[in-house]
Amino acid sequence: MNELPLGDKAASGRVNRWVDPSFIDLPEGSISLSAKRKDRPFLCSKAELKRPRKRKGEASSCHLLKESIQRSQDEPWVDRYSPCSQAELAVHKKKIEEVENWIKGHTSMSKGGILLLTGPSGCGKTATVQVLSLELGLRVQEWTNPTILELYNSSQCELRMNSFSCSSQLSQFQEFLLRANKYNCLKMAGDGESTDMKLILVEDFPNQFYRQPGTLHVILRRFVKTSRCPLVFIVSDSLSGDSSSRFLFPREIQEELDISTISFNPVAPTAMLKVLTCISTLEAKKSCGRMRVPDQALLEALCSGSSGDIRSAINSLQFSSLADTSLEQGFWRMKEDRPVKSLGRVLSRSNQRKKKSKQPKEQEEEQAIGGKDASLFLFRALGKILHCKRGIHEDAEAPGSAPGAGLPSHLLHHYREPLLVDPEIVVERSHMSGEFFNLYLHQNYLDFFSEVEDVDRASEYLSDADLLTADWMSRNTMGDYGCSVATRGLLHSNSQQVYVGFRPLHKPNWLMVNKKHRENCLTAQFLFRSFCLTPISLQTELLPYLAKLTNPMSNQAQITFIQDVGQMVLRRFPGRLKLETLTDKEPGKLERDSGEEEKEEDHCGVEESLPDSQPQPITNQVLLMDENVIIEEYNSD
Numbered sequence: 001m002n003e004l005p006l007g008d009k010a011a012s013g014r015v016n017r018w019v020d021p022s023f024i025d026l027p028e029g030s031i032s033l034s035a036k037r038k039d040r041p042f043l044c045s046k047a048e049l050k051r052p053r054k055r056k057g058e059a060s061s062c063h064l065l066k067e068s069i070q071r072s073q074d075e076p077w078v079d080r081y082s083p084c085s086q087a088e089l090a091v092h093k094k095k096i097e098e099v100e101n102w103i104k105g106h107t108s109m110s111k112g113g114i115l116l117l118t119g120p121s122g123c124g125k126t127a128t129v130q131v132l133s134l135e136l137g138l139r140v141q142e143w144t145n146p147t148i149l150e151l152y153n154s155s156q157c158e159l160r161m162n163s164f165s166c167s168s169q170l171s172q173f174q175e176f177l178l179r180a181n182k183y184n185c186l187k188m189a190g191d192g193e194s195t196d197m198k199l200i201l202v203e204d205f206p207n208q209f210y211r212q213p214g215t216l217h218v219i220l221r222r223f224v225k226t227s228r229c230p231l232v233f234i235v236s237d238s239l240s241g242d243s244s245s246r247f248l249f250p251r252e253i254q255e256e257l258d259i260s261t262i263s264f265n266p267v268a269p270t271a272m273l274k275v276l277t278c279i280s281t282l283e284a285k286k287s288c289g290r291m292r293v294p295d296q297a298l299l300e301a302l303c304s305g306s307s308g309d310i311r312s313a314i315n316s317l318q319f320s321s322l323a324d325t326s327l328e329q330g331f332w333r334m335k336e337d338r339p340v341k342s343l344g345r346v347l348s349r350s351n352q353r354k355k356k357s358k359q360p361k362e363q364e365e366e367q368a369i370g371g372k373d374a375s376l377f378l379f380r381a382l383g384k385i386l387h388c389k390r391g392i393h394e395d396a397e398a399p400g401s402a403p404g405a406g407l408p409s410h411l412l413h414h415y416r417e418p419l420l421v422d423p424e425i426v427v428e429r430s431h432m433s434g435e436f437f438n439l440y441l442h443q444n445y446l447d448f449f450s451e452v453e454d455v456d457r458a459s460e461y462l463s464d465a466d467l468l469t470a471d472w473m474s475r476n477t478m479g480d481y482g483c484s485v486a487t488r489g490l491l492h493s494n495s496q497q498v499y500v501g502f503r504p505l506h507k508p509n510w511l512m513v514n515k516k517h518r519e520n521c522l523t524a525q526f527l528f529r530s531f532c533l534t535p536i537s538l539q540t541e542l543l544p545y546l547a548k549l550t551n552p553m554s555n556q557a558q559i560t561f562i563q564d565v566g567q568m569v570l571r572r573f574p575g576r577l578k579l580e581t582l583t584d585k586e587p588g589k590l591e592r593d594s595g596e597e598e599k600e601e602d603h604c605g606v607e608e609s610l611p612d613s614q615p616q617p618i619t620n621q622v623l624l625m626d627e628n629v630i631i632e633e634y635n636s637d
């Protein structure tokens with residue numbers, strides 16, 4: 001990445017003579033044209049655009065000077081240092097290229113089309129679109145939800161004009177989209193060589209879409225029929241797992257409307273560090289020595305605490321510097337005497353070796369700076385354990401000292417380099433119970449081991465962990481301990497940890513088996529309710545018995561279920577079951593079937609019919625046909 005542009009961008013080249021959108025009849029707030037700031041679209045902060053201008057002579061020059069200093073101090077650094085070119089973007093080059101190719105492909109020949117950009121908040125999705133539009137000479141026409149006041153005003157106006165009785169956010173959005181697609185922007189004097197090419201950007205969705213995504217789909221279907229310019233949707237991922245992009249743009253709609261999707265990753269720590277270093281150097285220069293240049297360790301702490309959100313990192317940097325300029329006891333000063341620490345776990349391995357490793361507790365303190373939610377997707381959390389990173393002991397760096405020098409000789413084989421992750425914190429941030437986390441580890445750990453003795457030891461630890469949670473009375477308390485035993489046990493057992501590269505992770509087999517078990521319980525209860533037995537008794541006592549009889553039941557559904565559950569047919573599943581792959585954005589939340597035990601006992605309160613979500617007996621019938629199993633006569637003699 002190149003150097004950031006020098007000096008205060010906000011002060012230069014501000015264009016105030018921008019033209020109102022061609023859709024002047026729409027409420028003002030619903031459209032914002034980036035062409036307003038066409039010459040330097042990123043130079044002026046929103047705050048500045050909205051600031052009322054004073055008339056000449058209204059204030060003294062001193063007052064104006066003070067105001068301008070204040071304004072420059074107040075301006076958010078994210079706006080002041082917003083990127084103006086691809087080289088300045090802290091986004092992976094490939095992602096930028098992908099977006100660029102898509103935009104180029106869909107602006108030429110007025111082809112239109114829809115692009116969906118997803119990724120965590122603050123990873124530079126909007127900045128990328130803005131920069132590319134600037135470079136490709138496109139005008140960005142962006143939808144922003146009108147405020148209630150604007151809605152009210154517009155409806156008043158419309159009432160007066162005797163058109164619609166009231167214009168909802170939804171209808172305004174629809175109108176915006178259709179008109180933006182149909183009409184070119186008005187060309188005004190001073191627009192220079194601006195082209196008619198434009199890009200429609202939607203980041204703000206009318207609330208109605210979250211309640212009824214179908215309404216969005218109807219509008220989009222209409223849009224694609226006449227689409228002339230590219231439409232870009234930006235939807236941020238949420239770590240809580242309620243992915244708006246999946247909800248608003250389900251796969252069927254993406255396929256039907258040929259929506260392209262590009263998924264952004266969090267900003268890489270190295271790129272983020274570069275940006276922060278650049279900004280802090282420029283700001284320190286500008287402050288004429290009033291602001292101390294933050295040390296490397298502090299910048300790294302801000303990077304790691306922001307979890308790949310560059311906006312949050314820059315804001316934290318600005319915030320912490322504010323505290324410093326006025327009071328000598330500022331943030332930089334407090335951090336001044338800290339030992340230099342590295343981004344060991346995020347920078348290259350060679351760098352890690354050179355610098356000292358951090359203790360988990362210190363890492364935790366640093367995470368608190370910037371206050372960004374540090375939740376982990378399950379995929380990443382598992383990766384942190386399975387691809388575990390280790391540092392080196394401080395004493396091992398001393399010349400002549402052998403690894404494990406402090407250990408007695410008979411324990412030397414237990415020597416390991418210190419962990420760079422804290423397994424308990426990783427599990428906590430995955431939002432998953434220790435027991436379930438263990439299941440995922442159990443399913444996936446083998447691929448990461450190279451020695452059979454290590455596997456032996458690891459499986460013992462997993463069994464111990466299982467044992468800790470065996471007793472239902474203490475399960476809640478012991479779950480966390482069990483998880484510590486499993487994670488730390490796995491990490492310790494893997495004595496020959498080798499770099500295995502990317503490995504797909506799978507969901508535990510147990511989940512599938514458990515699901516099937518629950519389905520069978522419900523089906524058994526439903527089909528054999530007249531026996532008034534628990535699902536367990538039905539499946540382990542009654543059905544195996546019935547399976548031995550000839551025509552025990554007249555109901556075909558019952559017969560097929562008896563065949564399915566009452567006989568242990570190993571032939572039915574030759575080889576291993578097909579495992580479900582764990583995707584990288586899968587949330588680490590699982591519904592625990594808490595009511596299961598009670599349900600099993602409550603065998604008299606059976607539902608009258610099977611819920612739709614449950615497998616219907618027909619599934620078993622298909623199995624029966626496949627296997628061609630015949631109920632044999634049971635000879636009790």
Ligand SMILES: Nc1ncnc2c1ncn2[C@@H]1O[C@H](COP(=O)(O)OP(=O)(O)OP(=O)(O)O)[C@@H](O)[C@H]1O
Nearest residue numbers: 078082088089090121122123124125126127236311
């Ligand atoms: N080098 C840089 N690369 C990317 N963004 C930068 C850079 N320097 C500063 N920024 C600022 O960081 C912010 C990045 O936020 P952006 O809106 O692009 O994120 P986003 O992925 O669209 O997330 P959200 O959906 O939450 O808005 C922007 O305000 C941008 O101006």
